[in-house]
Every structure is written in C-alpha cells, then in structure tokens.
Amino acid sequence: MNVNIRNIKEEDAGAFLELCLRLDRETEFMLLEPGERMITPEEQRQKITALLAADDSMIFVAEMDGQLVGYLGAYGSSYRRNRHSAYLVLGILQTFSGKGVGTALFTELHRWAEARNLHRLELTVMAHNAAAIALYKKTGFEIEGFKKDLIRLGDKFIDELYMAKLLA
Template sequence: MRIRQIAKRDAPNYIALCKKLDQETKFMMLDPGERTTNLKEQKRFIQSLLDARNSMVFIAEHEDRLVGYLGAYGGEFRRNRHNAYLVIGILQQFTGKGIGTALFTEMENWAKQAGIHRLELTVMTHNIAGVSLYKKMGFTIEGIAKHSLLVDGNYVDEYYMAKILS
C-alpha cells in the first residue's frame, strides 16, 4: 500500500474511485450517478489543490489502483485559513486494513507543515466504523446536526468532529 499526494495524472482514476465509492456506500455525499465531474474539470481541480498552500488530497494505491483518498480542504480567508475540512473514502474491500489510519497520519504530517491548526469533518452518526476511526485519530465530537442529510428518503443526523493540531 502506498500513500501519496494526488497528481494531475491521477484525474481519470480519481474520478473512477469517487464514482465507485458513490455506488458502494451510503456514507458518501453523492448518490450514484450524481457525480458529473469530467476529466478537464478534475484536472483543473487537482491543479488548484496543488497550487493552494492549505489544501491537498492524499490517495491510497494498491498495485497501481486507487483504493482510497483523504481530502483536506483549507479555508479561503485569513480568519479560517488555519482550518481544513476533511473528506475520506475507502473502497469497501480495503476497509479495516489500516488505510484510513495511514491516510490520516500522512495528512496530519502535511497539515502541520502547511500551517493547519484545526481539522474538522462531519460523519453520519450511524457510521460506526467512521466514528471509531476518527476518535482513534484524536477527533472529538463537537455537536450534532439534526436531519442534516436526506438518504433514501430518511433524514440522517451527523456529528461535527474536530481535532486541534499542536
């Protein structure tokens, strides 16, 4: 397993990974078929990440195949530039193998060098594996967003979680 920063050449495989995650799990934001990003847009997005000082996507590769990612998206303004909002996705067949921990470890090393002080994320309250991973990585629950998502016709609550980097 290899963890590294995303590169523009990863654009087609990254789109494919995200579309597969949309199909595999109800824990991602988009429903299957809702993701419409094309290759040109994805390359432009990746370049904007590479140009930004406080945003990055880390990818997990297994035998030249992308199997997971962790995006850290930094604030745009002086008052929130020290924050990064996180999004993670790992293919189902690769969960429980330490990939999430490895992605978080790599991202935190980068975040400290990038001047990120606060990491934050949201997670569906019934995503037991996700909540467990985030707590293991030092995140705490700061609050609950009631009925924040509508999944398969049902309202779902989310935890707001954060971690302060020293």
C-alpha cells in the same frame, strides 16, 4: 497489506474520478448519490491542478498495486480568520475498509498539517457510520456537535456529527 500513501497528481484525474464514482455507487456514507457526480476527467484534472497550486489544500491518495483504493482530502480556507483550519473528506473502498488504509491516510495528513502550522482539522460524518467514527476517534478527533436530520437516505433522515481535532 502494502499501501502507498501519496499526494494526488494531475495524471491521477481519471483514476481519482473513477474512485469517487465507485464510492458513490458502493456506499451510502458519501454525500453524492450514484449518478449525481457530473464531472468529466478533464474537469477533474483542472480541479486537481487548482488544488495543487494552492498551499492550503491537498488530496492524499491510497494506492495498492497501481489502483487508487481511497483518499483523504484536506481543504483549507483562504480567509485570514480561519486559515488555520482544514475541512476533511475521506473515502475508502469497502474492500479496503478496516485494513489500516484510513490510519495511514491520517498519518500523512497530520505530517502535512503540521508542516503548514494548521491548528484545526474538522469533518462531518453520518451518525450511523460507526466504523468511520471509530477511526476518527482513534486518530484524535472529538465530537463537537450534530445537525439533526441533515442527510436524507431514501425515506429516512440521518443526523450528521461534527468532529474536530486541535493540533499543537
């Protein structure tokens, strides 16, 4: 599988929004439910423009045959006390799950994080998302804790795990 990992560009706004909307529809593992993401392509472009202007955040996209199939967002902090860390959000279309896309995205993320002297990468994941947890552990993340019943899926409450990786 030939996947191209690259930094997001402003002109990706429409395709990136469509990717996010599709992820909202096809998986329960993303935070937003179908129909809850209320943003226009122009607003998405503005968010990407602002993100690219900051040195502490980036969205890496996975592209195959001209189509965005996944992304990994790294969102830093502008506060001095935690500027060394970034919060991560991963989304991969189900068709491409388990095919190395996530590993490729994390490889690019680690290069970016090391170039910025980041020390901590952190994320949250629903406790029943075994595939994501396996990917995160494979790439060096450890479980630090959890929040009980944080996510509501239909009539069920789901725990959310906190995971982090410390860099050199």
